[in-house]
Amino acid sequence: xxxxxxxxxxxxxxxxxxxxxxxxxxxxxxxxxxxxxxxxxxxxxxxxxxxxxxxxxxxxxxxxxxxxxxxxxxxxxxxxxxxxxxxxxxxxxxxxxxxxxxxxxxxxxxxxxxxxxxxxxxxxxxxxxxxxxxxxxxxxxxxxxxxxxxxxxxxxxxxxxxxxxxxxxxxxxxxxxxxxxxxxxxxxxxxxxxxxxxxxxxxxxxxxxxxxxxxxxxxxxxxxxxxxxxxxxxxxxxxxxxxxxxxxxxxxxxxxxxxxxxxxxxxxxxxxxxxxxxxxxxxxxxxxxxxxxxxxxxxxxxxxxxxxxxxxxxxxxxxxxxxxxxxxxxxxxxxxx
Numbered sequence: 001x002x003x004x005x006x007x008x009x010x011x012x013x014x015x016x017x018x019x020x021x022x023x024x025x026x027x028x029x030x031x032x033x034x035x036x037x038x039x040x041x042x043x044x045x046x047x048x049x050x051x052x053x054x055x056x057x058x059x060x061x062x063x064x065x066x067x068x069x070x071x072x073x074x075x076x077x078x079x080x081x082x083x084x085x086x087x088x089x090x091x092x093x094x095x096x097x098x099x100x101x102x103x104x105x106x107x108x109x110x111x112x113x114x115x116x117x118x119x120x121x122x123x124x125x126x127x128x129x130x131x132x133x134x135x136x137x138x139x140x141x142x143x144x145x146x147x148x149x150x151x152x153x154x155x156x157x158x159x160x161x162x163x164x165x166x167x168x169x170x171x172x173x174x175x176x177x178x179x180x181x182x183x184x185x186x187x188x189x190x191x192x193x194x195x196x197x198x199x200x201x202x203x204x205x206x207x208x209x210x211x212x213x214x215x216x217x218x219x220x221x222x223x224x225x226x227x228x229x230x231x232x233x234x235x236x237x238x239x240x241x242x243x244x245x246x247x248x249x250x251x252x253x254x255x256x257x258x259x260x261x262x263x264x265x266x267x268x269x270x271x272x273x274x275x276x277x278x279x280x281x282x283x284x285x286x287x288x289x290x291x292x293x294x295x296x297x298x299x300x301x302x303x304x305x306x307x308x309x310x311x312x313x314x315x316x317x318x319x320x321x322x323x324x325x326x327x328x329x330x331x332x333x334x335x336x337x
Contacts, residue, residue, distance in 0.1 A: 001242060001243065003242050005027060008032045008033065009032075009076045010027050010034050010035070010076065011036075011037060011075040011079065012024050012035070013036075013037045013080045013081055014038055014081035014082035014083065015034070015036030015037065015048070015079075016038040017038070018184075018189045019081060019181075019184060019233060020038070021047035021048050022186065023081070024048060024055060025051055026235075028055065030238075034056070035058060036056070036057045037067070037082070038057075038059065039061055042190070045057065047188050067108075068105070071109070072113050072118055074116070075118050076118065076119050077121075077122075080122065080123050082109075083101075083157070083158075084102045084154075096153070099153040099154075102161070103160055106160065109121075110174070113174050114173070120245045121168070121174050121177070121245070122177050122237065122240060122245065123162065123165045124237075125158045125180045126154070127253065127293070128151065128154055128158060129148065129150050130150070130180075130288075130291075131150055131288075139294040140291070140293065140294055142297055145249070158180075161178070162178045162249050169245075169246070175246070175247075177241065177246065177249070177250070178249035179249070179250055179251075180249055180251045181233065181252050182227075182251065183225050183253060183254075183291065185197065185317060186229055186317060188230075191204050191321060191324060198225070198261065198264070199314070202265055202268050203318050204325065206274065206318075207325055209274065211275045211276070212275060213276055214276065215269075215276060215278060216279050217261055217265060217279070217281070219280065220280050221278065221280055222260050222289070223260065223290070224258055224259065224260050224261075226255045226256070227259075228252065229306065231308065232254070232306035232307055236252040236302060243301060243302055250301060251295065252293070253298075253306075254292075254306045256306075257309065258292050262278065267310070267314055271314060
């Protein structure tokens, strides 16, 4: 049931990151006392500029028991978003860096939450736990995660986190939950070509292209995705904390508006107003061909669905990316280089 967040003590791990900073802002808006724990490997304190005077920002290493104990001390609720993450090149690889830090953080955060008598613990899992099974558009439902066979060590880290959450829910007094996040996008995502996800990556390519140029897509562009805007995702995460801490995971995504990568690129080009073509690099990694969220359980148990149309979200992100990239061309005095 809904929580009165006023004066609750809430921890957001990874709270200086893309999703975490939006979640932190919303919790502050609802009156919570928010502590953010982040090692700033990918997170940026600038993401929290609007609430920096209203939060407790702690630079902590959550791969250590001590860091997790310090982070959870005195907390009522924990949103655990911190993880070892990257772009498509990263999650396609089998790499110890995508497994070990996350597994350490997940396990030690749960143990610390138990030690410090946290009431509820919400784990940010991922759609990367699913593996494609069908030729038609996959709207993955929660039961398709078994038997587990994800593409990457990143996916395995999320599966292990879910298993640990369920075990702690069964064997301790902490109420736990896990949300499987599908293709979230929004402002504050990384625009670094080496690590960015598809929407900020495409926005950057289009912004930097001139009329008559072409941008490159990985694969043939027929890959399909359903995207959820970050403020919708934050609302879903808060609802999951309020209604779904029974140890079971639940999807968080948008399975209604599904687009191909070609259609997505065309929409972003249209927003730009430029005359830009599309080329395809068939040698690059493309991820799962078809990926979308089965919203059945989410809609029923959270009594909620995403509200932001893709076109509206893309326009917001494109405008933000333009401002960010223009800012990198200026010196500290604001003069164009």
